[in-house]
Amino acid sequence: xxxxxxxxxxxxxxxxxxxxxxxxxxxxxxxxxxxxxxxxxxxxxxxxxxxxxxxxxxxxxxxxxxxxxxxxxxxxxxxxxxxxxxxxxxxxxxxxxxxxxxxxxxxxxxxxxxxxxxxxxxxxxxxxxxxxxxxxxxxxxxxxxxxxxxxxxxxxxxxxxxxxxxxxxxxxxxxxxxxxxxxxxxxxxxxxxxxxxxxxxxxxxxxxxxxxxxxxxxxxxxxxxxxxxxxxxxxxxxxxxxxxxxxxxxxxxxxxxxxxxxxxxxxxxxxxxxxxxxxxxxxxxxxxxxxxxxxxxxxxxxxxxxxxxxxxxxxxxxxxxxxxxxxxxxxxxxxxxxxxxxxxxxxxxxxxxxxxxxxxxxxxxxxxxxxxxxxxxxxxxxxxxxxxxxxxxxxxxxxxxxxxxxxxxxxxxxxxxxxxxxxxxxxxxxxxxxxxxxxxxxxxxxxxxxxxxxxxxxxxxxxxxxxxxxxxxxxxxxxxxxxxxxxxxxxxxxxxxxxxxxxxxxxxxxxxxxxxxxxxxxxxxxxxxxxxxxxxxxxxxxxxxxxxxxxxxxxxxxxxxxxxxxxxxxxxxxxxxxxxxxxxxxxxxxxxxxxxxxxxxxxxxxxxxxxxxxxxxxxxxxxxxxxxxxxxxxxxxxxxxxxxxxxxxxxxxxxxxxxxxxxxxxxxxxxxxxxxxxxxxxxxxxxxxxxxxxxxxxxxxxxxxxxxxxxxxxxxxxxxxxxxxxxxxxxxxxxxxxxxxxxxxxxxxxxxxxxxxxxx
Amino acid sequence: xxxxxxxxxxxxxxxxxxxxxxxxxxxxxxxxxxxxxxxxxxxxxxxxxxxxxxxxxxxxxxxxxxxxxxxxxxxxxxxxxxxxxxxxxxxxxxxxxxxxxxxxxxxxxxxxxxxxxxxxxxxxxxxxxxxxxxxxxxxxxxxxxxxxxxxxxxxxxxxxxxxx
Numbered sequence: 001x002x003x004x005x006x007x008x009x010x011x012x013x014x015x016x017x018x019x020x021x022x023x024x025x026x027x028x029x030x031x032x033x034x035x036x037x038x039x040x041x042x043x044x045x046x047x048x049x050x051x052x053x054x055x056x057x058x059x060x061x062x063x064x065x066x067x068x069x070x071x072x073x074x075x076x077x078x079x080x081x082x083x084x085x086x087x088x089x090x091x092x093x094x095x096x097x098x099x100x101x102x103x104x105x106x107x108x109x110x111x112x113x114x115x116x117x118x119x120x121x122x123x124x125x126x127x128x129x130x131x132x133x134x135x136x137x138x139x140x141x142x143x144x145x146x147x148x149x150x151x152x153x154x155x156x157x158x159x160x161x162x163x164x165x166x167x168x169x170x171x172x173x174x175x176x177x178x179x180x181x182x183x184x185x186x187x188x189x190x191x192x193x194x195x196x197x198x199x200x201x202x203x204x205x206x207x208x209x210x211x212x213x214x215x216x217x218x219x220x221x222x223x224x225x226x227x228x229x230x231x232x233x234x235x236x237x238x239x240x241x242x243x244x245x246x247x248x249x250x251x252x253x254x255x256x257x258x259x260x261x262x263x264x265x266x267x268x269x270x271x272x273x274x275x276x277x278x279x280x281x282x283x284x285x286x287x288x289x290x291x292x293x294x295x296x297x298x299x300x301x302x303x304x305x306x307x308x309x310x311x312x313x314x315x316x317x318x319x320x321x322x323x324x325x326x327x328x329x330x331x332x333x334x335x336x337x338x339x340x341x342x343x344x345x346x347x348x349x350x351x352x353x354x355x356x357x358x359x360x361x362x363x364x365x366x367x368x369x370x371x372x373x374x375x376x377x378x379x380x381x382x383x384x385x386x387x388x389x390x391x392x393x394x395x396x397x398x399x400x401x402x403x404x405x406x407x408x409x410x411x412x413x414x415x416x417x418x419x420x421x422x423x424x425x426x427x428x429x430x431x432x433x434x435x436x437x438x439x440x441x442x443x444x445x446x447x448x449x450x451x452x453x454x455x456x457x458x459x460x461x462x463x464x465x466x467x468x469x470x471x472x473x474x475x476x477x478x479x480x481x482x483x484x485x486x487x488x489x490x491x492x493x494x495x496x497x498x499x500x501x502x503x504x505x506x507x508x509x510x511x512x513x514x515x516x517x518x519x520x521x522x523x524x525x526x527x528x529x530x531x532x533x534x535x536x537x538x539x540x541x542x543x544x545x546x547x548x549x550x551x552x553x554x555x556x557x558x559x560x561x562x563x564x565x566x567x568x569x570x571x572x573x574x575x576x577x578x579x580x581x582x583x584x585x586x587x588x589x590x591x592x593x594x595x596x597x598x599x600x601x602x603x604x605x606x607x608x609x610x611x612x613x614x615x616x617x618x619x620x621x622x623x624x625x626x627x628x629x630x631x632x633x634x635x636x637x638x639x640x641x642x643x644x645x646x647x648x649x650x651x652x653x654x655x656x657x658x659x660x661x662x663x664x665x666x667x668x669x670x671x672x673x674x675x676x677x678x679x680x681x682x683x684x685x686x687x688x689x690x691x692x693x694x695x696x697x698x699x700x701x702x703x704x705x706x707x708x709x710x711x712x713x714x715x716x717x718x719x720x721x722x723x724x725x726x727x728x729x730x731x732x733x734x735x736x737x738x739x740x741x742x743x744x745x746x747x748x749x750x751x752x753x754x755x756x757x758x759x760x
Numbered sequence: 761x762x763x764x765x766x767x768x769x770x771x772x773x774x775x776x777x778x779x780x781x782x783x784x785x786x787x788x789x790x791x792x793x794x795x796x797x798x799x800x801x802x803x804x805x806x807x808x809x810x811x812x813x814x815x816x817x818x819x820x821x822x823x824x825x826x827x828x829x830x831x832x833x834x835x836x837x838x839x840x841x842x843x844x845x846x847x848x849x850x851x852x853x854x855x856x857x858x859x860x861x862x863x864x865x866x867x868x869x870x871x872x873x874x875x876x877x878x879x880x881x882x883x884x885x886x887x888x889x890x891x892x893x894x895x896x897x898x899x900x901x902x903x904x905x906x907x908x909x910x911x912x913x914x915x916x917x918x919x920x921x922x923x924x
Contacts, residue, residue, distance in 0.1 A: 666823055673824040677853075678779040685781060734781035741779050 046192040053199040060206040065158070067213035068150060068257060072139050072220040082225045083132050090228040094125055097235060111237045120235050131227040135250065139220065142254035149261035153268060198320055205323035209260055209330075216253045223250045256330055263326025270322065379403050383436070404429055412452060423454065423481070424488050430458035441468050448473070453480055461492060467500050471508040475515070484517045493520045498527035506532065510542070518554050521546050522563065529567035529575070536574040539567065543578065557584060568596050569604050570611070573621055593625045602640055609648045616650040626655055634659035664752045671752070675745040682738045689731040696724045762810045769827050770816070771809040772834035776827060791838040795883065799837060802876045811872045819864055825854040833868055837880055839887035 101121070104112035111117070127134070223230075223246065230246035233239035353364035381402030382389045389396045397405070408429040414422025430452075437443040437459075447459035448469070460477045463469040469477075474496070481489035493515065498506055509515060510524050525542045528534065534542075543564065546555050555563075561584045567575040576593040579585045585592045597605070605626075612622055630637050634656045641652035699717045706714050768774045773792075777785070792800065802808055812833070816826025832849050835841040841849055850861035873880060 669822060670824040670827075674776070674779045677776075681779065681781055730783045734783050737782045738779070745779070 042189055043192065046189065046196060050192060050196050050199060053196060053203055057199060057203045057206060060203060060210050064206055064210040064213060067210055067217075068146065068261065070217060071143055072217045072254070076221065079221050079224050080132065083228065086225060087128060087131070087228040090128055090232045093232060094121075097121065116237075117235060124231050124235050128228050128231045131231050132224060135224045135227050138250065138254055142258055145258035146261055149258065149265045153261065153265050198317070201320040202323055205320075205327050208327050209264075212256060213260075216256055219253050220250070223253070260326060260330035263322060263329055267322030267326060270318065377402065381405055383433075404432060408433070408454070412454060415454070423457075426452075426454035427458045427461070427488075430454045431461070434458055434462065438462065439466070441466060444468075457481065464492070464496055471501075471505045471512075474509065475512055479514060483514060484520075490517050490520060493517070494523065496523075498524050499531050501527070503528075503532040518546060522555060522559075526563045526566050529563060529571060531570060534567070534571050534574060536577045539564070539571060539574050539578050540582065543582065560584065568600065569607060572596060572608050590621075590625065590628075593621060594629050597622075597625050597629050602643060605640060606644050606648065609644070609651070613647065614651045615647050616654060618651065623651065623655065627658065630655070631659050631662055634663065661753075667752050668749055671745050671749045675742055675749070678738050678742045678745065682735055682742070685731050685734045685738065689728060689735065692724050692728045692731065696721055696728065699724070762806060762813060766813055767806055767809045769809075769823065770812045770830050771804065771806070772812070772830050772837065773804045775830035775834055788834065788838060788840060791840060795838055796879055799876055799879050799883070803834065803837060808872065812868075815864070815867055815872065819867070821854070821864075825856075828853040829864060829868070833872070837873070837876065837883070839883045842888040842891060843880075843884050844891060 097117075098121075101112060101114055101117055103109070105114040227246070230243055233242040233246075350364075353367065354362050379402050381400040381404065382392075382396035386396075401408070408426060411422050411426030411429055415426055434444070434447060434455075437447070441463065444459045444463050444466075445468075448456050448463055450456070457477055457480055460469055460473060464474060464477070474493070478489050478493055481492055483489055498509070501509075506524060506528050510521070510528060515521060515524070525546055528542065529539060543560055546563075547560055561579070564575050564579055564584060573593065576596055577589050580587065580589040580592045585595075587595070600608070608622065612620060614620065614623060626637075637652055637656035637659055641649050641656060644652055699721045703714050703717050708714070762770070768777075780788075792803065795803075809830070812830045813826060816823075816829065821829070829850060832841075832846055832853060835849070836843055836846050846865050847858055847861040850856070850864060851858045854861075856864075869877065
């Protein structure tokens with residue numbers, strides 16, 4: 001950020017320094033403050049630019065005067081020496097040529113045989129030694145021609161300097177000074193700008209001519225040096241094109257100068273005779289002139305003695321035209337020069353055109369934009385929504401509406417005469433014309449009810465797109481377009497998105513007797529089934545209306561089923577009934593309903609449920625289908641409940657719980673049975689325990705009855721009691737363990753019933 | 761492929777472990793440890809559990825009943841109960857008629873117990889030697905009846921491997 005600011009400050013300081021450097025040093029009746037005003041600064045800058053360009057023009061003119069008198073040919077040592085080397089080199093090839101010709105003759109090889117080549121061979125063998133002389137002759141001939149014009153012109157630089165001084169046009173450039181005391185006027189700045197542009201044109205023209213006048217000399221030398229090779233290439237048919245190319249380049253570069261000088265001579269002569277020509281044009285001897293024009297004529301005549309006049313301006317424009325045109329004409333006349341000149345000129349043009357200019361970027365961009373704008377104007381004329389057309393109250397477009405207006409008129413006339421496609425073309429043109437009002441419903445409504453049929457249709461079509469046209473007018477437009485037999489009319493209605501219309505509008509259009517095209521009716525009915533709440537009978541009626549007519553079947557079962565599928569959201573129950581009853585599905589209504597439900601998304605299900613507005617506990621065909629479809633998927637029901645709100649959410653929760661209970665029923669049943677068995681086992685163990693206890697007590701009683709504790713019988717009883725006690729402990733352990741298990745099963749049943757996670 | 765839960769429910773080794781008395785389990789484990797490796801592998805394999813599950817489905821038995829059958833099969837295989845008592849035990853466990861119980865047992869012997877049948881016979885003979893030959897013959901007759909082909913099978917298509 002700081003760096004940028006610093007750069008900006010440095011730039012400003014540098015600019016101010018540069019401006020100060022160019023400030024004029026001569027005296028002017030103005031104070032220093034006058035220069036510091038914006039207009040003063042601009043004028044000074046322009047003035048300095050103009051002086052600089054004129055200086056460059058003078059230098060270029062002098063360079064041109066030198067370049068045109070230099071003779072390209074003659075006995076130039078470097079050319080002669082190099083030419084000799086190449087000539088000798090070429091002569092060596094004659095031997096090879098002869099051998100080649102001999103073999104070609106033996107083997108009869110195309111155009112290389114003796115009889116085909118011998119004439120050219122001999123001529124070239126002789127003339128190759130004179131190639132430099134012949135080249136110099138051509139140069140001399142063109143120089144003679146150039147000298148004629150040079151003699152007439154004299155010193156080119158001086159002549160241009162004396163006759164072509166645009167600065168005399170303007171006080172600012174001639175040193176007369178601008179009245180800074182009152183501030184530089186806009187006119188002065190404009191004059192300066194004009195002078196600069198004119199001076200730039202002169203400079204460019206002279207620069208191109210000078211550059212090519214200088215460049216031609218080494219090029220001609222080069223061509224002279226390679227002339228033996230060029231002559232040599234004339235012998236063989238395959239290399240003959242080089243010979244032609246050499247000559248075209250050689251002639252081209254030699255002819256450039258005389259052609260250019262001719263145009264310069266023409267331009268300078270014209271400039272030299274300016275006063276006589278102006279007098280002749282404006283009839284300074286004004287006898288017989290309409291007295292009403294005398295004032296103007298006198299004004300023009302008096303202007304001859306002033307600095308800034310219309311005739312001077314005209315002459316300098318003409319001079320610029322001649323100078324630039326001369327350069328171009330020279331290029332066109334000497335196109336033989338080959339691509340070198342074109343490339344050079346193209347580069348110069350491109351450079352000039354790419355010099356940055358304010359507002360338009362550069363000349364090329366401005367030219368491209370201007371061409372495009374002109375093309376647009378030619379096409380559209382004064383546009384309907386444009387400023388001029390509004391200002392003239394629409395008259396401008398009527399006076400000149402461009403090519404579009406003519407096309408519209410043609411289309412209108414064509415429509416009247418019943419030309420096929422004329423109405424459509426006219427509508428297209430009107431649509432183009434109404435583009436400025438594309439989204440302006442008010443304006444479009446005005447256009448939709450007034451003017452030509454094409455205009456009304458175009459506006460109505462757009463209004464239809466915007467959903468702002470009532471069904472009555474839609475029907476009317478459909479009729480205007482030709483009704484159901486017209487492709488355009490059907491295309492119009494076919495393009496309407498009927499789902500965006502209101503249910504009443506759809507109903508009206510469906511009932512229209514004018515709309516009989518099956519595809520259009522299909523679209524309308526599809527939109528109705530999709531968007532409007534309809535009874536089963538109404539849906540059936542609509543389906544029948546597009547299924548069968550007097551001519552037989554119109555839409556097949558698959559197409560009709562697709563239409564019915566659209567109603568799954570808004571008219572689910574009715575659609576399922578229609579599908580089942582009309583035979584679109586073989587399954588009973590309930591199954592069709594379930595199948596439709598399976599294909600629905602969460603949002604569609606919720607939307608449908610909301611439509612029914614079910615209270616908790618309430619049930620209908622849809623909820624029954626839900627129970628059936630999601631009986632093994634309570635999670636989906638729970639997820640739906642989470643997305644829903646109010647009664648729908650409560651009802652979905654109930655459905656989820658029911659589904660869960662059904663899923664868990666076998667598990668609960670199993671656990672209940674297990675518990676029963678465990679309880680039975682406990683009872684059995686308890687009974688067994690009781691028996692063991694009794695046995696132990698019985699044995700202990702027997703021991704007590706026996707007086708001898710150490711008798712064998714008592715010993716046996718004690719062993720039995722010990723064994724029974726072990727059994728008792730085991731059974732006690734069983735009872736305890738089974739009781740715990742029963743308890744766990746109870747918990748498990750509780751978990752499954754309530755849906756909480758089961759303990760492992 | 762059966763799930764872990766299904767394996768625990770229908771494998772003879774684990775069947776009704778959650779409601780079995782510790783003394784009964786201890787008795788089973790004692791017997792199980794004495795059985796040959798073939799029996800041990802069979803009792804604990806997932807394939808056996810899967811076959812029992814499918815058998816339950818084919819007889820339209822619920823989860824509890826199928827698990828109870830697996831439990832009875834365990835008792836037969838390790839010799840906790842004699843084979844002859846098995847139909848009554850099944851009938852009592854899952855509260856079905858003795859005839860249906862016999863059908864189920866026959867299916868089990870034919871389709872599930874085949875790989876270990878010979879070993880099971882040996883175990884049964886060792887554990888219950890007091891069962892009379894008459895009873896044995898009756899038992900075998902019943903088993904043969906269980907193996908008998910159904911009426912819709914062409915007898916000429918049957919090859920009796922015992923005669924080969």
